[in-house]
Amino acid sequence: MGEAIVITSGKGGVGKTTTTANIGTALALMDKKVCLIDTDIGLRNLDVIMGLENRIIYDIVDVINGRCKLKQALIKDKRFDYLSLLPAAQTSDKSAVTTEGMLEIIKELKTEYDYIIIDCPAGIEQGFQNAVAGADRAIVVTTPEKSSVRDADRIIGLLEKKEIEPPTLVINRIRKHMMKNGDMLDIDEIVQVLSIDLIGIVLDDDEVIKASNYGEPVAFQPNSKASIAYRNIARRILGESVPLQSLEDETGMFKKVKKFFGIRS
């Protein structure tokens, strides 16, 4: 029996879809059977980031309306057998997806997959309600900006009313130098305000954007900081305890020695 995890944030543009793609990829890299669901009807992106856009034949609305079977709509990833994507509809109306329909899809997927990662649309309307409906746990993504933290706080409040485990937090797009100068909210401050468990921090990394544009999630790369961060989050989801990435730049002899021995941080 699998576990359904919803990735949500409230605010748009903080990196829900990127996080979904990368956590999914990282879990698949650890030999887990993973299915990604895009619930952002009308503004689908997950397929683009995964590089699976041109393979879409059926989408989630087709499944809910009974135009096809769930298996037919699932797109198998080009790199893994274990990784599938259920794309959102691009043309349909948002109201086409119902909570009951979502619950049924997730129930069916749980029998096949270890992890079902649901990419939630921005906002707190019906789309959010649908995405959260079938989830067992939630990961809230925020960036170190006030507006984004405010929305995350709102979302956590809404999630607390649902019957799911307490949500965990990913802080995305951290810029080391700004945080050090105090121009950005720091991690402790955010965690203190939101008072939920931190499951990962992801540094702002040009590679993420580059990788997304190529349709290859950054988690495939062996050495980029963001890639390691996403893989660490996946390991924490599996229950391992992994220390947080440090924000300090290592310099000098120590780094060279580490590099020599192939130790990453």
Add this chain to the structure above:
Amino acid sequence: MQDTKTKQYVTIKGTRDGLTLFIDDRCSFEDVCRELQEKLSINLPQKDEQEVSVTIKLGNRYLYEDQMEELEKIITNESQFIIQSLESNVILRSDALAMLEDTEIKIENRIVRSGQVLEVKGDLLLIGDVNPGGKVISTGNIYIMGSLHGIAHAGVKGDKNAIITASYMNPSQLRIADYISRAPDYESDGVYMECGLVDVEKDKIIIDRLQVLAHKRKSIRAFERRITNG
């Protein structure tokens, strides 16, 4: 009414402040009205006399609203009487419970997050934070064991004596009764262990150390406040 009454239903006593009417609480309301009318028609004060204030003591009698009006009508009708107060030893159970609710301390342990509103009757003791965008409202005092970043509104029904205390005070707004104060436009650090209260002389909300409460608000308990301030 044929037999002579052994006891009067209505007793009138004169004091320095006016008249006091003692009304027997065991007879029917009709009897009271009848006797009152009789007595008043005899002792009706002259029009040119100055007004006489009347205190009515009802004992253990509860008056309904329409009865109250009737009684008032009888007494004030075509006379120089004005009713100063109506005193009764009894109140309705529902009123009593409402009064109790207004004076109780409600304890909540949760985080009031952005977009959430926590509203209580009486005093609020919140064990947890009020995050930015969150709001707590009470008819009495608000005590927060945690950080106050959002909005707190104490004495929402108009109690200017209400106070707001917090372990860490960095609110976006403090409101007490009709007074509103907001945080400055520049980014500011909060303060620890302080309280907000209405300063009567300055006619605005001030924030001060918790210690000043000891002499600025002698009776912090809502119940005592209610008894003393009505």
